Amino acid sequence: MSTLAPRAASLSTQASELDDDDALARFGTQFVDSEGLVAYLDGNSLGRPLRTTADDVRAFIDEEWGGRLIRGWDERWLAEPFALGDRLGGACLGAAPGQTVIADSTTVNLYKLIRAAVELAGAPESGRTEIVVDTDNFPTDRYLVEGIAAERGLTLHWIEADPSSGVTAEQAERAITGRTAVVVLSHVAYRSGYLADGAAITALAHRAGALIVWDLCHSVGSVPVALDEWGADFAAGCTYKYLNGGPGSPAFAYVAERHQDAFRQPVQGWLGRREAFEMGLGYEPAAGIRRFVSGTPPIFGMLPLRGMLALVEEAGIDAIREKSVQLTEFAIAAHRELLEPFGVVLASPVDAAHRGGHITLEHPSFRELNQRLWARGVIPDFRAPQGLRLGLSPLSTSFGEVLRGVEAVREELVHVI
Known part of the structure; x- marks a missing residue:
């Protein structure tokens, strides 16, 4: 030695x-x-x-929550998921404003995105009967597509991924066909750290007429992402890893602007409704990215993310x-x-x-x-x-x-x- x-x-x-x-x-x-x-x-x-997070939390309790009480919703809180989402999109995701929102957990967001993507693809009636996913994707992603496939009568096309590397564009090209409705992949593999070619694989999916959902949990805040440039359809990820949002901090979702009018919310909640405070009968989806929202935003859980995004923007x-x-x-x-x-x-x-x-x-x-x-x-x-x-x-x-x-x-x- x-x-x-x-x-x-x-x-x-x-x-x-x-x-x-x-x-x-x-x-x-x-x-x-x-x-x-x-x-x-x-x-x-x-x-x-x-x-600074401890000071931010104390100030929020004393000044916003304690000081403004219910007025905080009208004054700022209802807009916070979208304002913070735009900052995240600009700093980390290569996403223009109006396409990113902070909401829910990664699992819930991925479910909503994949389920909506399946509907947009017209599966299975359109003949697009498969979801493409890899064998070494994060367990949540694999479990979700198994459940969604069972719900919609679809089959899974598994890419056999090497745990020491990840899904290559060549593997994706072989797997994606005219039967593919949706492709679900991680940009950075959770086990090996393999960095997939987001632009090339997105293009392959679109060439076959399929949609793609990117899991960005191990990318965001560490690896530059260019969702708009790639032409990505949907993406989701967490904020407690490289974005230092804290245990269980809320996740984010990206819905490309071109899909927002047709996006069908699978978890229809009151804040995703047009004129939410009308409390009216029947669900009428809101315009734009707001239709992705289901329930009350986790404002308190977003506090650490504000400070961290400021650091990312500065660096x-x-x-x-x-x-x-x-x-x-x-x-x-x-x-x-x-x-x-x-x-x-x-x-x-x-x-x-x-x-x-x-x-x-x-x-x-x-x-x-x-x-x-x-x-x-x-x-x-x-x-x-x-x-x-x-x-x-x-x-x-x-x-x-x-x-x-x-x-x-x-x-x-x-x-x-």
Whole structure:
């Protein structure tokens, strides 16, 4: 093991230089410190809170909720899901105003989008009888399409995805046919971090006459997305990962403007109705993106997102992506020098052009090691059967932190090998 010492020193120097040159390092001090934390490497599961969030919550309680009471709805709150949605769309999604809304959970939003897309495709009466999805998509996505297919009498066309990579344009082209109603894919694979070609796969779906729903949970806030440029139909994602919205913070949905008049809301609630406060008989959908809304917006849950979007807007998503690539490149280099000699395998794309903001490492001991790492203040996450995910949030993670985490993994491996 002593032969690794010079390499570790070299990595330490490299980490220090990268941190010194990091144009986004100043943002790191704006996040809450966690007592005993050595390295937080799970930003792709739950982002760290901003220091300002506690003040924002207190001010909201005292001034907006406590001060304005029910008047807050008319004065600002009813418009907040759309105002914040437009900010998110502009900062992260490449979406023009009027197409993005903050609402519900990712699961609920995906259900509404996929179900509506099936209706828009005229399935199954149109002869479009299939939903295309991949075998390694996030469980929620797979479970949802199974349920929707059963509801509508459709079949599923499964793309056999490699868990160490993801769905390529070539695989998508083979799977999407004239029978395809809707394609449901993740832009960044939750397990491997594989970055799909959003523009190419969207074009393939449209060429076959199908619609596409993108899951952006592991993209938004880390990888630039260009929904309007791609010509995407629908998209959804969460705000508690790279957008640091907090546990269970509300999700977002994107409905391309061209589909909004025909979008049929599968969960018809009062705030998605035209003249909602008329409380009238029968459901008449509102115009535009508001018809996507079902129930009362989670205003309190949106508070942390305001502050984080301000940081993303200030830093710029392209600069965030540049640092994200540097972080994952450095993590891969640290793996190669410190962990590969112990049999740890990289289960993510080597090429940064095909990789999102996290990497996965595999070793048979990682299930056991994950809890030991947590106990010593090093926090990655474990994905069965033997994957350790390192989720590197660009605005809150330093290169030194990445190295400390990888070094801790090596120290734990020493005890089991």
